[in-house]
Amino acid sequence: MGFRRRVADLWQPWQTGHALVAIPLGLIVAITVVDVLVPGDIHLGPLLIVAPAITPWLAGPWLTGLVGVLAVAAQAIIAVLRDPGELFSTNHQVQIASLALLSFVIVVFSHQRERRRRQLERVRSVSEATQRVVLPPLPHRMGPLRIASAYRAADDEALIGGDLYAATRTENGARLLIGDVRGKGMTAISDASVIMGSFRDAAHRCATLAELAVTLEESICRHLTEHAPHPEADELYEQFVTVLMLDIPDDAPVAQMINCGHPPPLLLHQHHVTALDPRHAEPPLGMCDLPRTGLTVDPFVFEGDDTLLLYTDGIIEARSSDGSFYPLAERVAQWTDSGPEALLHHIRADLIAHVGGQLNDDAAAVAIQRSPKLASGRQLRKIAHTAGSPDHADRAASHDH
Structure with missing residues (x-):
């Protein structure tokens, strides 16, 4: 039952706001492609954090977590495509770990924001019921x-x-x-x-x-x-x-x-x-x-x-x-x-x-x-x-x- 609810929560944003949710996904694809094509002394991978950072304003914590995972995967893909031997270098490992940590923090923020939003909805529902009575x-x-x-x-x-x-x-x-x-x-x-x-x-x-x-x-x-x-x-x-x-x-x-x-x-x-x-x-x-x-x-x-x-x-x-x-x-x-x-x-x-x-x-x-x-x-x-x-x-x- 809990898994079904999570899947429903994950699928809901795609039903109601798929056009907006495509923005962070598009950013991941664009940053990955551009970073692979530009000269080797230019690194755009750190910009991938923008994708999970803007997702909480468009969707819930589960989709935010998914975007964060995709951003971390994109960082690894960039390392492999630019130089397969550098994937396990200290530089790329620090970038991947930092991106994963920041994505986790953003997911926690999104979860707290969603909980507060639901609390406010319940308070507003009580207020509306009070208005109908008073x-x-x-x-x-x-x-x-x-x-x-x-x-x-x-x-x-x-x-x-x-x-x-x-x-x-x-x-x-x-x-x-x-x-x-x-x-x-x-x-x-x-x-x-x-x-x-x-x-x-x-x-x-x-x-x-x-x-x-x-x-x-x-x-x-x-x-x-x-x-x-x-x-x-x-x-x-x-x-x-x-x-x-x-x-x-x-x-x-x-x-x-x-x-x-x-x-x-x-x-x-x-x-x-x-x-x-x-x-x-x-x-x-x-x-x-x-x-x-x-x-x-x-x-x-x-x-x-x-x-x-x-x-x-x-x-x-x-x-x-x-x-x-x-x-x-x-x-x-x-x-x-x-x-x-x-x-x-x-x-x-x-x-x-x-x-x-x-x-x-x-x-x-x-x-x-x-x-x-x-x-x-x-x-x-x-x-x-x-x-x-x-x-x-x-x-x-x-x-x-």
Whole structure:
């Protein structure tokens, strides 16, 4: 079984990278031929070490060992072809022994490199599994909603960070969450997992968004208290989470929002982009020493074909080389006709171009589009009256006409 595996490992590079593996083999042939043909005072045999030296970047340790053996054999062939009587001379014996020793060292290096590569693959596999558990992708459809999500960690090697989003079905609609944990690293990931786990559990049990927000606040405060580095310190583990929660019913062109210190979502409606600023600013969750006097729910009209864009501050605070922030609302105005997936694709490509390829903070975005449904003017007037917003009333009146 071990021999078969070794043969498979040896044969695998020839199947997947035979063109590249031909490079060291070609070098061995070329150096051997040239060394035999050049005048006797020129010796190119020591250059054979180049062949096994470059093989680890093209193949595994077994093929590297094979190339090393061929290089040593080529050195012996050179000695025989140039002067058969010199094969056992001290000069050629030292060259062959040196080449064999260096090839062995290179094979050991290739083996260690391959082992490290496999370890990194296992770690990355665990990281990907962790991402699917902590931050699973949002469903593409949820009732009348089309949903797309995008996440980019500031660290190229990381898959998840302190930004978070989640969505779940309720009896009459959908509830969605987007948030941003202060800080980075494993601490931020831990805090984000607490928020998302609490949301998934409580979103089905809480009758209102306000009740849901209180439940999330209790969860994160309990978590921060338990993990505070110094329980008797004056400051309680300086962490908090900005959160935006949405409640979107299936059968009415309306949605409700609670914004706790998070950037306002953008509403894309008939080629117009509107920032849905909350009527009353709520502090982020997790500021446990700050008493809350109540949470304000903001309703707004969310009709068929409208799109909501949720995002974290890693997008709007991304800077270009001249220090300018990314103008999200201005850029999104160009893509109001795009579906959720296409919209996020445009934003992602444009954002990377704006910053020159590297983000300095985690960035997440969620696009939500309601399927086209007709709503009566009476429904819209009732919603606008409940929201108490002149803009909503104007939209309702125009809908009547």
